[in-house]
Amino acid sequence: MQVSTDTVWQWLSEVPDPEIPVISLTDLGIIRDVSWDEDTLVVTVTPTYTGCPATSVINLDIETKLRSCGIDDLRLEQKLTPAWTTDWLTAEGREKLRQYGIAPPAEEQAQRGGGTDARVARLTGLKNLVVACPRCGSQNTEKISQFGSTPCKAAYRCRACLEPFDYFKCH
Amino acid sequence: MVTRSEHIASDILFEWLLRRGDTALILGHRVSEWCGHAPVLEEDIALANIALDLIGQSRLWLGYAGEVEDKGRGENELAYLRDAWHFRNVLLAEQPNGDFGNTLMRQFLIDAWQDALLEALKSSADERIAEIAVKAGKEVAYHLDRSSDLVIRLGDGTPESHRRMQDALDTLWPYVGEMFVADAVDEAMAEAGLAPDPQTLKPGWEETVAAVFKQATLTQPQSDFAHKGGLTGRHSEHLGHLLSEMQFLQRAYPGATW
Ligand SMILES: [Zn+2]
Numbered sequence: 001m002q003v004s005t006d007t008v009w010q011w012l013s014e015v016p017d018p019e020i021p022v023i024s025l026t027d028l029g030i031i032r033d034v035s036w037d038e039d040t041l042v043v044t045v046t047p048t049y050t051g052c053p054a055t056s057v058i059n060l061d062i063e064t065k066l067r068s069c070g071i072d073d074l075r076l077e078q079k080l081t082p083a084w085t086t087d088w089l090t091a092e093g094r095e096k097l098r099q100y101g102i103a104p105p106a107e108e109q110a111q112r113g114g115g116t117d118a119r120v121a122r123l124t125g126l127k128n129l130v131v132a133c134p135r136c137g138s139q140n141t142e143k144i145s146q147f148g149s150t151p152c153k154a155a156y157r158c159r160a161c162l163e164p165f166d167y168f169k170c171h
Numbered sequence: 172m173v174t175r176s177e178h179i180a181s182d183i184l185f186e187w188l189l190r191r192g193d194t195a196l197i198l199g200h201r202v203s204e205w206c207g208h209a210p211v212l213e214e215d216i217a218l219a220n221i222a223l224d225l226i227g228q229s230r231l232w233l234g235y236a237g238e239v240e241d242k243g244r245g246e247n248e249l250a251y252l253r254d255a256w257h258f259r260n261v262l263l264a265e266q267p268n269g270d271f272g273n274t275l276m277r278q279f280l281i282d283a284w285q286d287a288l289l290e291a292l293k294s295s296a297d298e299r300i301a302e303i304a305v306k307a308g309k310e311v312a313y314h315l316d317r318s319s320d321l322v323i324r325l326g327d328g329t330p331e332s333h334r335r336m337q338d339a340l341d342t343l344w345p346y347v348g349e350m351f352v353a354d355a356v357d358e359a360m361a362e363a364g365l366a367p368d369p370q371t372l373k374p375g376w377e378e379t380v381a382a383v384f385k386q387a388t389l390t391q392p393q394s395d396f397a398h399k400g401g402l403t404g405r406h407s408e409h410l411g412h413l414l415s416e417m418q419f420l421q422r423a424y425p426g427a428t429w
Contacts, residue, residue: 050306051199051227081302082233083309145213146317147220155213169313 005034008041008066015065017148018057022100025058029088032079041066041074046084049151086168102165103134103156131167133158143167178296178363185240186259186356187366189249190402192232193260195307196250197410199225200417210271210356221278222312228307236300251421255410262401263346265410269339272325272332276339279318281292283379284350285311287372295363319383326387329355337389352377 012034013026025031033044035045047055059076066074081153086105094104106129132139138160146169148155153166203222209215233246244252263281268274289311292304325332351373353361360366384391400406420427 016386047227047306049224049227049310051223051225055225080306083306085309133318145217146313146320147213147217149216151220151223155216 002036003040003069003071006035008034008043008071011028011065011069012043012062015061019152020074020100020102022099022142023036023089023096025062026098027093029090029091030058030084037075041071042077043074044077044079046079048084051150052151054150082084090169098134101134101165102153103131103165105168106131131156133161133163134165135163136161173323179359179365181239181241183356183359184365185236187261187360188232188236188239190261190356192229192236192246193248193258194264194281194285195225195232196229197258197260197413198264198278199223199229200413201264201266202274202278204268205274214271216316218274221317224310224314228310230301231303231306231349235303251418254352255406255414256404258401258406258410258414259404260401260410261346261349262398262407263343263349265292265401265407265413266343266346267409269342270335272335273339273342275318275321275325275337276343277316279322279383280343280347280380281350282311282315282318283376284347284372286315286379287375288367288369291367291372295366322389323387324381326384326389333388336387340384340389341392344394345396345398348395349399349401351399352399352402354402 009026009031012031013024015025017023017025017028028048030046030048031043032046033042035042035044043066045062046058062076063074089105097104097171129143130139131141131143132158133141136158138158139155140159142159144157144164146154148166148169152168154169155164156167157164192388199222202218202225205218206222207215209218216230230246233249237245237249261281263277266277268277289304289308293301293308295301295304298383322336326336327333328336351369353369357366357369361368381391398407415422
């Protein structure tokens, strides 16, 4: 008998992200679909970043989990559209990140765009992003580097409590 | 999913996809050469991550190119088993790293071009091209934020950093023209609604780079002399050296896998 897709979603919510184990793959928002193709369970996954080295580990973790739950016939598919942005992170996932010491993405920042003026203003540094320190909540923080310990994070420093922290960057 | 474009001869589409995939691959490899050598740890990590993004983008383009060609070659065969004259990257991407300033200037000039190109490709009539453009476009926009910021900080920095950035700009400028030249492949792609004519990207690109150079107190060279040939497989000697390193494993141990 086929298990329901709700049950499969539940199982997948127990699989931690390999690089930030405090959140699950479903918190991260990269599982796009779970469905049955006759007797085959199809799980559709979207990559966070195209070169993310964790992608193959994530696929392996999904397969390992589902096999341990008794699913023998399964297929993983990759889907690029709609592209993942940090807006796909669940509210629960954001809170887990903050408690773990990683500043969650500023919600409205995932949407880029605007005309040439907006782009030039951004590129020439007239508009800066406000990121609150996950430790003390101060907004008096500064960016150290646009990239941090993994492709999905940037490095920041809090000027109030002086602690460095990771910021889950927006795309 | 229907992805294979019906609007154009497959050899033309294949050629055009190689230009995208090879430019990302070769620039990504160049940037990866900094791994362990950057001036500070944060930059080392940033460069390695940018290289990863570019190599990831290359996989999407070359994967599609392999499907379009339909001769059993995938992303790995295309990346590791072709020789220099079969590569279709712009010459700017293969230029040696030089100093940190030169690497950043090369990145900025290409990021600003890719940003404009990918934005236009989001409305390609080929849905596979459009979805790759959306995905890669987000990453390139982020890279452009970073490269612009550093070009400004170093250009408008110390006398030495300013001199190095101006030298880099003067050295690399003769390679920017190639990014905006249209040949028969580009014309066919534009005709079919699959890609923009590269010439149409130039005004937006010029606006971006001029604004950044102004903030960076750098002087944009006036010459419009342009080295060309990368897009049709005529490369500088630098590419052969790059490939001998990048392809070493497959050359020494053909068919090796993890
Ligand atoms: Zn703090």
